[in-house]
Amino acid sequence: MERGPRDDRAEAATDEALRALAEPRRRAILRLVARRELAAGEIAAEFEVTRTAVSQHLTVLKTAGLITERREGTRRLYRARPEGLDGLRQFLDDMWASSLDTARRLAEAERGLTGDGLPATG
Template sequence: MRPAVAGRCLSSDLNINWGTTTTQPTDKAAMDPLKVIAVERRRQILELVWRDELSAGDIAARFEVSWPAISQHLGVLKAAGFVTERREGRSRLYRANPEAMGHLRAVIEATWQSRLDDLKAVVEADPRNQEDQ
């Protein structure tokens, strides 16, 4: 196992809850997909497994962080439904789940639409935008 590179892996990036023994969210419905992909390393992992099915070791070899850190990120991505895991012998192979990406797109579009609706209401309510009658 490769040692962690100083300054590259922060516990805040891993969503570790030090008060319990579990370090990964287990309730997929309760996970905010935007928070899951907010971590750059997870987005990088998603890009890798979007193109190819890769083992955890292959994924970890592409980053300068410890294997447990990559395992943690994979666990969060898997719990959120963004990646699927398949066992082949002793290896676990990961691939992006395109269906989950569709759900994420819907969440992002709904969020933006809500914000745009709010902005429209503010602009329309501004007296400076009222036509002289």
């Protein structure tokens, strides 16, 4: 099982999205802009931290590909970018499928106790 450069890039994208989502405030922001497009100031008004902090969170989310920015005069409007979650959903689905498969194999082996062995799948 080799890991090609495409996997690495997918991993990097997943890693950035995951790190971005691991912060509660960023998830809250993402929930806001998932519901409707909002300006930076409107987003900041929803929280009790500085606009600076919110701005930095927005940068992280944008870099991770989870939101998009659109300028309108002096304002900057943000909205969620659903495709940014695709890699993550793929990752979770794969993990879920293989975990469930392993659990099934283990349950079956325990029921039969045939000493199956599972001779080093990898």
